[in-house]
Structure formats: C-alpha cells, structure tokens
Amino acid sequence: MKKLRRLFLAVLIHSAFSGSPALAASAADNTQTVLIGFAGPLAWPLAQSGQYGVQLAIDEANRAGYSMNGKKIVFKLLAMDDKADVAVAGFVAKSMVTAGVAGVIGHWLSAPTIVAAPIYAAAGVPQISASAAAPEFTQQGYATSFRAVGSSEDVAIAIAEFATQELKSKRIAIIDDTTAFGARMAELFAEQFRSPNQVVVRSTVSNKTSDFNAVLTQFTAGEVDLIFFGGYLRRSEDLVRARQRLRVSAKLFLTGSVVNPIFLSMIQGAGDGLFASAPGKHYEEHPQFKALEKNFHAKFRTGISVYTVSSYDACNTLIAAIKKANSLEPHRIVEELHKIRHKGLLGTVAFDANGNLQNPAFTVYRIQDQRWVPVKTYDVRRKSCAPDIGTGTAACDRN
Structure with missing residues (x-):
C-alpha cells in the first residue's frame, strides 16, 4: 500500500509539471516564476470553470507586470485533480507543498478542503477556498485557512x-x-x-x-x-x-x-x-464584469458561473497579498491575507480572525x-443567536 501511495504521488507530481514552463524559469532572463495552485475535481465542468477563473486572474496579473527584488514576477497556474476524493486530496496537498506553491485556491468540495487544510498549515502555505461552504473548514484553527465565500x-x-x-x-x-x-x-x-x-x-x-x-x-x-x-x-x-x-x-x-x-x-x-x-452580489452588474466576460469567452469559449467569479476573486486576493507582502515567504503572505481588503466582483474580500469572509453576501435567483x-x-451579519424567523421578530441582535 505504501509503495502504491508513493507511486500515485509521483504520478501526480509528474503530471502536474510535465511540460510545464514553471520549471523552465531561467535566472538569466531576470524573471522569477511564482506558482499558484488550484485543486479540485478538474473533470467537473463547474470546477473547471473555477480553474479558468484562476487562470484569467493570473493572465491579467502578468499583463499588468510586477517585479520583486529586481526580478520580474511571472505567475503560473499549477492545477491538480483531487477527484473530489478525501484520500486523493491529501496527496494533492502534499504535491502542492512539494512544488513550492505560493498559495492554493481550493479545494472544491468541503470534505477534501478540510482534509487538505492541516497539510497546508504545517507548511505555512495559504489556502483560499472559493467554493467550500462547510463551517468546519475554518473551525480547525489554522491561520492559513481562508474562505472567499460565505459559509x-x-x-x-x-x-x-x-x-x-x-x-x-x-x-x-x-x-x-x-x-x-x-x-x-x-x-x-x-x-x-x-x-x-x-x-x-x-x-x-x-x-x-x-x-x-x-x-x-x-x-x-x-x-x-x-x-x-x-x-x-x-x-x-x-x-x-x-x-x-x-x-x-x-x-x-x-x-x-x-x-x-x-x-x-x-x-x-x-x-x-x-x-x-x-x-456574493449579482456580479453581472459589476462595472468590470463586461471586460472579464469578453476576455473569458475569447480564451475559454464557455459560460461563466458564480464560482468562476469567486475563484477569480480568490486568486486576485492572493496575488494582492503577495504584492503587499513584497515577499514569497509564506508567513508574510498569510499575514497580509489576514489584513487585506480586496474589492472583488462578488464584493469586498476581507477575512476575520478565523479566515471567514467578514461580510458575506448572497443573492437569491429564480429561473425565468x-x-x-x-x-x-x-x-449577512453573523449573530450570536438565531432570530425567530417563524414569527418575523428578532430574538437577538446581529453582530
């Protein structure tokens, strides 16, 4: 069994890096490649749309340009498939850490996200989920765990x-x-x-x-x-x-x-x-959405979902934290994430002490x-006790 696990881990790492320009970065060209991870069930269309959102944020950051310590920073996506499986998620998290990612957007489902969290925490690598809603994710007490959507x-x-x-x-x-x-x-x-x-x-x-x-x-x-x-x-x-x-x-x-x-x-x-x-808020009303939609359709030829946008916001938040830290030291990036206020398409991304979104918003939709x-x-403002929704009267005040 141990041999099988080692073989599986090796395959994951090989598949992630095979032909990847991330390994081809040269000191001679005065650039430095920074890997940003995305983890989820990559064969699922919705998770794939999230991956595309991360890629779009990375492309925009590279076009804008950024230098650190005299070197041009080139962000690269490292996407790994956890197959929505808690056992695979652990291997993926270890592979991400081994690869030296600056941070991870993911995982996709709550259970794999929760399982991966202690692995990233042990390495000090920031993890921002753009989809996992289970409260338990941020209740584990890891400073590296963040959630870009409400719970x-x-x-x-x-x-x-x-x-x-x-x-x-x-x-x-x-x-x-x-x-x-x-x-x-x-x-x-x-x-x-x-x-x-x-x-x-x-x-x-x-x-x-x-x-x-x-x-x-x-x-x-x-x-x-x-x-x-x-x-x-x-x-x-x-x-x-x-x-x-x-x-x-x-x-x-x-x-x-x-x-x-x-x-x-x-x-x-x-x-x-x-x-x-x-x-989040209705993102199609955001003034930046039309430009994002145009670029997205031109590159990926598919539709945008709310999780495309949440993943895009999460990646932009991570990149903003890297720039504010002006460092690739994981603990410096994590410190900036705990202080950051990034204006995303779904709303402002700012985290509380536990890594939850401070002021989560939700939009109700109907099919028409x-x-x-x-x-x-x-x-939504979190509260210490539940209101009596049945009668429409508040039993306590929201925080």
Missing part, C-alpha cells in the same frame, strides 16, 4: 429569511442528499425555524440514487408550499425532474452550485418555481425564461 451558516440565514418573508412559506419540507455538505446545509436551515409547525417534513435520500419518488409522495398535495433541498448539482437535477413528473406544486429552493448555465441545460425547461442562492434572474441580495 453554510451564513447562507442558511439568508435563505430562511427569503423563504418566510418573500415566499411567505408556512409549510416547509427539508430534504438532503446525505453528503457532508447537503446534510449540514439542511440542518442549519432547519435551525432557523423555532416553530415546529413550519417544518412539516424532514427527509433524506442517498447521494447515489436518482429516485425521489418516495420522498415527494410522502406528503399530500397542498401540504407543503416549499421544498428545500441540501445537495449537490446532480441530485438537484434528479429532484427537479421528479418534481415535474409528479406535478408537485410546491416551490423548490436549491443549494450548492446550480446557479449556472450548465444546470439550466441539464434540466431543459423544468425550472418553473425554482429558486436558489449563490455567493430559461435564465437565472436575481431576485434579492442579502448582506
């Missing part, structure tokens, strides 16, 4: 407020796909309601199945006016199709990564009454005319 705790507050105040939901079914993300998201959402009568159904489905029939037929027509689903993109597609097939009238609120053109093509018009939340249309944006 599941943050978004649960925004979704619950929207469900009760905007959708006027009074009878809610909560379902999750038993993944670490989905189950935790459903739990946090349920905690926002103090009235036991509001959550009338609480169910789970296996993340290995596409069968939602039993879950959706356990309540009668009209018994539920909103279905909340904590789960990933593939199971979300299955739920949408089952809801349409069974003619369930309740509105559906999805989580995870569905606010993107990929999901719209997957459900093919079955989006009536669908809502979802996405990190085969497009995700923004409905309302929430600026």
Whole structure:
C-alpha cells in the first residue's frame, strides 16, 4: 500500500509539471516564476470553470507586470485533480507543498478542503477556498485557512429569511442528499425555524440514487408550499425532474452550485418555481464584469458561473497579498491575507480572525425564461443567536 501511495504521488507530481514552463524559469532572463495552485475535481465542468477563473486572474496579473527584488514576477497556474476524493486530496496537498506553491485556491468540495487544510498549515502555505461552504473548514484553527465565500451558516440565514418573508412559506419540507455538505446545509436551515409547525417534513435520500419518488409522495398535495433541498448539482437535477413528473406544486429552493448555465441545460425547461442562492452580489452588474466576460469567452469559449467569479476573486486576493507582502515567504503572505481588503466582483474580500469572509453576501435567483434572474441580495451579519424567523421578530441582535 505504501509503495502504491508513493507511486500515485509521483504520478501526480509528474503530471502536474510535465511540460510545464514553471520549471523552465531561467535566472538569466531576470524573471522569477511564482506558482499558484488550484485543486479540485478538474473533470467537473463547474470546477473547471473555477480553474479558468484562476487562470484569467493570473493572465491579467502578468499583463499588468510586477517585479520583486529586481526580478520580474511571472505567475503560473499549477492545477491538480483531487477527484473530489478525501484520500486523493491529501496527496494533492502534499504535491502542492512539494512544488513550492505560493498559495492554493481550493479545494472544491468541503470534505477534501478540510482534509487538505492541516497539510497546508504545517507548511505555512495559504489556502483560499472559493467554493467550500462547510463551517468546519475554518473551525480547525489554522491561520492559513481562508474562505472567499460565505459559509453554510451564513447562507442558511439568508435563505430562511427569503423563504418566510418573500415566499411567505408556512409549510416547509427539508430534504438532503446525505453528503457532508447537503446534510449540514439542511440542518442549519432547519435551525432557523423555532416553530415546529413550519417544518412539516424532514427527509433524506442517498447521494447515489436518482429516485425521489418516495420522498415527494410522502406528503399530500397542498401540504407543503416549499421544498428545500441540501445537495449537490446532480441530485438537484434528479429532484427537479421528479418534481415535474409528479406535478408537485410546491416551490423548490436549491443549494450548492446550480446557479449556472450548465444546470439550466441539464434540466431543459423544468425550472418553473425554482429558486436558489449563490455567493456574493449579482456580479453581472459589476462595472468590470463586461471586460472579464469578453476576455473569458475569447480564451475559454464557455459560460461563466458564480464560482468562476469567486475563484477569480480568490486568486486576485492572493496575488494582492503577495504584492503587499513584497515577499514569497509564506508567513508574510498569510499575514497580509489576514489584513487585506480586496474589492472583488462578488464584493469586498476581507477575512476575520478565523479566515471567514467578514461580510458575506448572497443573492437569491429564480429561473425565468430559461435564465437565472436575481431576485434579492442579502448582506449577512453573523449573530450570536438565531432570530425567530417563524414569527418575523428578532430574538437577538446581529453582530
């Protein structure tokens, strides 16, 4: 087994560097290559869009030019595939450290991100996730761990407020796909309601199945006016199709990564009454977005998702910290990340002492005319206790 692991690690490193110009940097040309890592399931279209966002930020930084200690800095992307597997994520993190990255954008899913964190922390390498929402990531106490989007705790507050105040939901079914993300998201959402009568159904489905029939037929027509689903993109597609097939009238609120053109093509018009939340403010309204969109389409010939933008913001934040530190010493970069305020497309990126986004924002979208249309944006302020959303009255003050 140990031989197999060593062989796998060697293959990862070889595949990452094979033909890479990062190893070809020459002292004679007075340049210095700085590696920025990206880790995630690279075969997944959405993770790939995040990788592209990092590459775009790197390209822009290199065009702008930057020198350190008399040498021109050339940023290079080192992308590694963790296959959304916690075992592989550990090998990838060690490979990133061995390669000498200045920082890592990733990992993609929460579980691999959490597993990789102590490895980066031991090496002092900053890790900024642009997608992992599990609160546990930044609760491990590592100074090197940062999150460029709000956590599941943050978004649960925004979704619950929207469900009760905007959708006027009074009878809610909560379902999750038993993944670490989905189950935790459903739990946090349920905690926002103090009235036991509001959550009338609480169910789970296996993340290995596409069968939602039993879950959706356990309540009668009209018994539920909103279905909340904590789960990933593939199971979300299955739920949408089952809801349409069974003619369930309740509105559906999805989580995870569905606010993107990929999901719209997957459900093919079955989006009536669908809502979802996405990190950050509505980025298409940002004055810099048109230029980014033009450059992105010209280079990658594909659509932009919110996680393209969050990854772009995370990489730009890391590069800004490197420039402020004027050093490639990991601890200097980490120190600057704890102080930084970077204006990103999704909002200002600034971290609290634990590495969480200080003032996370979320936008609720709905499907309209085969497009995700923004409905309302929430600026979340963390609080020490939960408000009584069921009655609409605050039980405590937000921090």
